Amino acid sequence: MKRWPGSWLPAPLGLLFILQGLLLLVGASGMLLLGLPFGQGSLGGLALALGLLLALALLEEAFRRLFPSSFPEAERLHRTLGQALRQAGAGPSLLLLLALLSGVAEEVFFRGLLQSLLVAWLGPWGVFLQALVFALLHPAPKRAFAYPLYTGLAGVLFGLAYLLTGSLLPGILAHFLHNARGFYEISRT
Numbered sequence: 001m002k003r004w005p006g007s008w009l010p011a012p013l014g015l016l017f018i019l020q021g022l023l024l025l026v027g028a029s030g031m032l033l034l035g036l037p038f039g040q041g042s043l044g045g046l047a048l049a050l051g052l053l054l055a056l057a058l059l060e061e062a063f064r065r066l067f068p069s070s071f072p073e074a075e076r077l078h079r080t081l082g083q084a085l086r087q088a089g090a091g092p093s094l095l096l097l098l099a100l101l102s103g104v105a106e107e108v109f110f111r112g113l114l115q116s117l118l119v120a121w122l123g124p125w126g127v128f129l130q131a132l133v134f135a136l137l138h139p140a141p142k143r144a145f146a147y148p149l150y151t152g153l154a155g156v157l158f159g160l161a162y163l164l165t166g167s168l169l170p171g172i173l174a175h176f177l178h179n180a181r182g183f184y185e186i187s188r189t
Contacts, residue, residue, distance in 0.1 A: 013088050016098060020105040027109030036116045038108075039167020048161055052174035055157055059150060067146035074140050074147035082186025095183040103176030110134045110155065111162040111171055119163065127163055131155030 031038065039045075063071045085095065110130055118126030135152030158171040 013085060013090050013094065013098070017101065020098070020101045023109040024101070024105035027105065027113040030113040031108065031116070034113075034116070036112060037166050038112065039162075039165060039169050041167070041169045045165065045167055045170045046173070048165065048170040049173035049177075052157055052161055052170060053177050056154055056174065056178050059153060059157075063146050063150050070144055070146035071150070073144035074150075077140060077144060077147075078182065078186045082183075082188075086187060090187070092184070092187065095187055096180055099179035099183050100176050102179050103172050106134070107158065107162075107168050107171045107175055111159055112168050115159050115162060124163070127156060127159040130159050 030036075060071075090098075110133065114133060115126055115130040118129050120126070122129065131152045132155075134155035135148040138148055138151040140147040158175065161171050161174075162168055
């Protein structure tokens with residue numbers, strides 16, 4: 001198993017951690033410098049997080065039915081990623097940590113920083129532009145075109161949650177749980 005020099009992380013997994021760490025660093029630094037709200041937790045926020053998680057599951061099911069050849073292709077790509085991560089030595093605890101880091105980092109960067117800047121510039125249309133950038137950074141081959149569309153709609157849901165509540169916490173929790181379920185599924189196949 002190839003590892004990064006001087007690191008305990010396998011090379012492909014290390015790259016994922018580095019990318020997510022950079023998103024978190026840039027997003028959190030920008031939010032702090034600009035005085036943007038991270039938000040507070042509440043029971044309403046927990047209910048919203050569970051609602052977002054349910055909406056993502058329903059959206060996945062709708063995409064499986066609407067795009068019967070494209071969306072399963074994206075799922076096959078995820079299984080290939082799972083095999084690569086397993087071969088790199090990623091166990092359940094490391095994948096859970098990656099799910100947490102990616103949920104936090106992507107919400108802080110895309111919704112907290114990028115969306116806040118775009119909404120200040122474009123009004124509510126900034127939510128949709130942020131979601132487009134989010135989708136573009138979740139690429140898939142042409143035959144899996146439904147996956148970026150799915151991630152774009154997920155970005156709109158996360159973005160609306162932040163816009164309406166001023167808190168990243170519901171999106172972070174839903175994003176983490178969604179990614180953790182996804183990593184669990186791909187690590188088992």
